[in-house]
Structure formats: C-alpha cells, structure tokens
Amino acid sequence: MNGDLQKSTDYDRLIKVFGVTPLSEEVLNKLPERHKLFEIGYFFAHRDFDKVLEGWERGEEFAILTGRGPSNVMHLGHMLLFDFVAWMQKTFKVPAYIPLSDDEKYVFLKVDSLREAAFYAYDNALDIAALGFDEKKTYFFISTKTPEIYEMSVELSTEVTLNEVKAVFGFTDSDNPGKYFYSVVQSAHILFPTVRKGYRSLVPIAIDQDPYIRLSRDIAERKKLPKPAALHSKYLPGLTGEPMSASKPETAIFLDDPPKVIKEKIWKALTGGQPTVKEQREKGGDPERCVVFKWLEAFVLDPKEAEEWKGRCRRGEVLCGECKKKLYEGIVRILKEHHERKLKLADKADKFFLHPVD
Ligand code: SF4
Incomplete structure (x- = not known):
C-alpha cells in the first residue's frame, strides 16, 4: 500500500482532523434498514445524521443531496455513492437534489470550456438517473444554467469573508477568484432545498469534502436556517492502490x-x-x-x-x-x-x- 493511501485511510485521524462524529451503532440502530455500505463501514462518520433520523421519525421530511463535478464519464466509485443516494430516496421517500457543478470543473481547470462540462453534466445525469431515482422527486441542476443558484450564491456571499474562505480551503492570492466564489456556490447547492422548500439537507460526501459542509453549516447558522447534515464516506481504493482518478x-x-x-x-x-x-x-x-x-x-x-x-x-x-x-x-x-x-x-x-x- 502506498504512503498516500495509508495516510488517507487513517480514519481515526481524519475524524479528529475534521472534527466529525464517528457513526455509532446507536445511530445506525435508528435506521429502518441498513444499506450494505453501512454494514461494511464505508460510511464511518457524520454531522447531525442522528438529528435527521430523529426528525424523520417525527414526520419531518429531509432532502438527500449530493453533487457531481462533470468533467468526465463517471466511474464505478461515483456509481457506488449515487446508488446509495437512490436507496436513501427510496427508503425514506425523500426528494433528491443533484447539483452538477460545471462551474467548479471550469474554475479548477479540469475542463477547457463550460460547454465541455455541460456535455458531461447531461451524460452523468443520465447515468445517475439510471440508478433508480424517482423522476417525480429528483432534481438535477447545472450550476451555470440555474439562475436561482446564481441569485442564492450572491446573497450568501455577504455571509463570509475572504479570510474565512482562505482558511477553510487553503486558497492563496495566486488562486483565481472563481475558486473563491465557487465555495459560496457550493453552499448555495447544499442549502438550496432548505431555502427553497424548508428541508434540512443530508449530504453523503467523501470525508475530504467536509470543508464545504463546514462552511455551509456556518452560513446556515448565520442565516438562522437548519444546518445541513453530512454522512462521511471512506475512499474506495483505486485498482492500483492509488485513489481513483480520471487522469490515471x-x-x-x-x-x-x-x-x-x-x-x-x-x-x-x-x-x-x-x-x-x-x-x-x-x-x-x-x-x-x-x-x-x-x-x-x-x-x-x-x-x-x-x-x-x-x-x-x-x-x-x-x-x-x-x-x-x-x-x-x-x-x-x-x-x-x-x-x-x-x-x-x-x-x-x-x-x-x-x-x-x-
Ligand atoms: Fe485473497 Fe482474493 Fe485478494 Fe488474493 S485477490 S488476496 S485470494 S481476496
């Protein structure tokens, strides 16, 4: 096993680094049934997942939300996560929101044009929809093609400072302003079901993406909205032992x-x-x-x-x-x-x- 993989799979350390809560049996026992990814420990930590389940038992609906950066054809690692999201939708009968962040892929220089990202966004959306999502309760949206997301991002941008974004994501002065603004756009994605419909968002996400959740929770608190909850997953190792990557x-x-x-x-x-x-x-x-x-x-x-x-x-x-x-x-x-x-x-x-x- 290479050093990187070793480091990235030290999950006890990651729980401490990110300040998240380990997923306990007590929380898992609140589930009406257990998906295989809970059984094999793929999800290992959370933020407020227990509150989501308790609320659901009292009849409070939540929204399941997870995004996709469309810069390539999806791989099986992505499919694993979206398959789980489809299961959550079916089991809890909740709406699913799936932002397709063409803007992210463009400002992080993963695609040459927004047009290229849009091409993959539609292709990826079909792949995701084919996993069994309910067409009446599933909402895909492409960042740059959804005016409400731009509107919300502008509104949320006054809730954070540049210093905060730098500290959370480690950006420097040589990073382009698109990356800074995207951090707020990501919060708009996460808080969209909350602002629009009043649902608390539950976001299944790889543990290294937690900074986006943290920022969104801070913004939610400032705007007196229910804070988004998160379920953190491990990394499924790539076939060679390195992380899965489109460039390899x-x-x-x-x-x-x-x-x-x-x-x-x-x-x-x-x-x-x-x-x-x-x-x-x-x-x-x-x-x-x-x-x-x-x-x-x-x-x-x-x-x-x-x-x-x-x-x-x-x-x-x-x-x-x-x-x-x-x-x-x-x-x-x-x-x-x-x-x-x-x-x-x-x-x-x-x-x-x-x-x-x-
Ligand atoms: Fe064991 Fe099969 Fe893995 Fe070989 S490939 S180490 S037999 S589980």
Missing part, C-alpha cells in the same frame, strides 16, 4: 469501459496475495490489503458472503485469479444492466431536471 485510467473502471479494458485493468489490480500459488495455499492472503477484495465487497458480494470470502482467502482456500474472475464477471454484468437502463431513460432525461415550477 488504470485506477478506475469507467462506465463506458468495454469488457476487454475492464479485464485488463482488473488483471493488473493490487491484491494481498502471496508471490506463488504454493505460498498462497500455505500462508493464505491478506484481504485487508487487497483492492480486489475491497471491490468484491463493495460491488459483488453481500456482507455475509464477503465475510466468508475473507476467511477463505486467509486460509489459502482461494487464489487471486479466482477473485479477479469473479470481480470481472460481476462488474461486466452490473454495467450491462446499467447501460440497458440508461438507454431506456435517454428520451426522458429532461423529467429529472429542475424546472421553474418544481
């Missing part, structure tokens, strides 16, 4: 990767296996250090099967080639089903976008 295609499986490419990537993935079959049979492997296992656990196996698989690995009863084959077949099947659903949605994508009357 070998780290991730993109939703448009053909089976041949998927196979090549999985066959090169990091495992916790021994150098030889003989040693693997004698000493067993280490599933905790194995990306192939983490992916099997996240995408293919249910939690009980994953526990059993872990034991078989440790006892040397399974070889890495077998795991890779299982992962490959599972992912090809998942993506085939996904593409069929996406195709069916192609002519009704517009139904999912925010309209002035929504």
